[in-house]
Amino acid sequence: MSAAPGGEPLIRISHLSKSYHRGAQDIEVLVDINLDVFEGEFIALMGPSGSGKSTLLNLIAGIDQPTSGRIDIGGIDIATLSEGQLADWRAANVGFVFQFYNLMPVLSAAENIELPLLLTDLRGGERRERVAAALDLVGLSDRADHYPNELSGGQQQRVAIARALVTDPRIIVADEPTGDLDRTTGAEVLALLHALVRDQGKTIVMVTHDPKAAARAQRLVHLEKGVLVDEVDDGPDAAPASAASPAVTAIDSAIADVAAASGASGVATAAPADRGSGA
Numbered sequence: 249m250s251a252a253p254g255g256e257p258l259i260r261i262s263h264l265s266k267s268y269h270r271g272a273q274d275i276e277v278l279v280d281i282n283l284d285v286f287e288g289e290f291i292a293l294m295g296p297s298g299s300g301k302s303t304l305l306n307l308i309a310g311i312d313q314p315t316s317g318r319i320d321i322g323g324i325d326i327a328t329l330s331e332g333q334l335a336d337w338r339a340a341n342v343g344f345v346f347q348f349y350n351l352m353p354v355l356s357a358a359e360n361i362e363l364p365l366l367l368t369d370l371r372g373g374e375r376r377e378r379v380a381a382a383l384d385l386v387g388l389s390d391r392a393d394h395y396p397n398e399l400s401g402g403q404q405q406r407v408a409i410a411r412a413l414v415t416d417p418r419i420i421v422a423d424e425p426t427g428d429l430d431r432t433t434g435a436e437v438l439a440l441l442h443a444l445v446r447d448q449g450k451t452i453v454m455v456t457h458d459p460k461a462a463a464r465a466q467r468l469v470h471l472e473k474g475v476l477v478d479e480v481d482d483g484p485d486a487a488p489a490s491a492a493s494p495a496v497t498a499i500d501s502a503i504a505d506v507a508a509a510s511g512a513s514g515v516a517t518a519a520p521a522d523r524g525s526g527a
């Protein structure tokens with residue numbers, strides 16, 4: 249496919265299967281999945297409810313273990329890591345975005361974003377700099393001290409994206425990130441994810457039911473009852489900025505206008521790690 253750079257894929261899934269035991273029964277949730285994902289790709293994973301999308305996402309993110317097969321990420325077969333190694337690997341390499349944001353209600357936006365950094369060796373000052381850069385990136389610098397219940401759904405999801413980004417992971421997994429949002433805020437969140445791929449080279453695997461969300465991705469992958477049924481190389485509808493449909497471009501400019509009006513200094517222009525003492 250044209251969007252994929254040459255060389256080794258960042259994520260290589262080979263003959264991956266997952267089943268759960270239920271009494272005497274084995275429930276096969278994923279069956280012989282093979283999939284390559286290249287660095288800088290934005291992939292949408294679609295399929296009916298119960299088809300195994302979240303299970304596959306959790307396996308890629310190292311929060312679940314396969315029954316058989318391999319998941320090589322950046323040259324490491326993550327199925328061979330111990331729980332402790334996996335936790336360290338995850339903290340360094342993967343950011344999560346969930347449908348219902350999963351923010352801690354008793355923590356402010358900034359404190360929520362700081363949480364993953366508490367698992368690192370970074371000192372307080374450096375952590376605060378990273379948090380400020382991540383807040384800036386999602387256009388919420390002026391909401392740092394707000395609690396989740398003082399934020400809209402779209403703003404909460406942007407805080408969650410900042411939390412996913414603050415450790416500067418290579419991979420972001422998102423499980424129905426727009427599932428709880430209206431169209432406009434959903435489009436805003438998608439534009440932000442798209443910008444992370446375009447401007448920072450992040451690799452995103454996103455589960456979605458929403459055709460609009462899927463249209464934002466460069467590649468669609470479909471699961472049916474645990475089987476990868478096809479891979480659609482999305483020609484004219486693919487999402488790279490240069491090839492965006494007029495509607496998507498219009499949404500982009502609308503978001504840029506809103507961001508400008510609300511004082512956000514441009515969305516996704518630099519990785520948190522690259523930011524100095526700004527903000």
Ligand SMILES: Nc1ncnc2c1ncn2[C@@H]1O[C@H](COP(=O)(O)OP(=O)(O)O)[C@@H](O)[C@H]1O
Binds near residue numbers: 300
């Ligand atoms: N921990 C578990 N134990 C047993 N069955 C599970 C478990 N987690 C998921 N499943 C089953 O695996 C199937 C796929 O679930 P899931 O990956 O959540 O689907 P999707 O995200 O596509 O809706 C479902 O039939 C679900 O009941």
Ligand SMILES: [Mg+2]
Binds near residue numbers: 301302303423
């Ligand atoms: Mg699911």
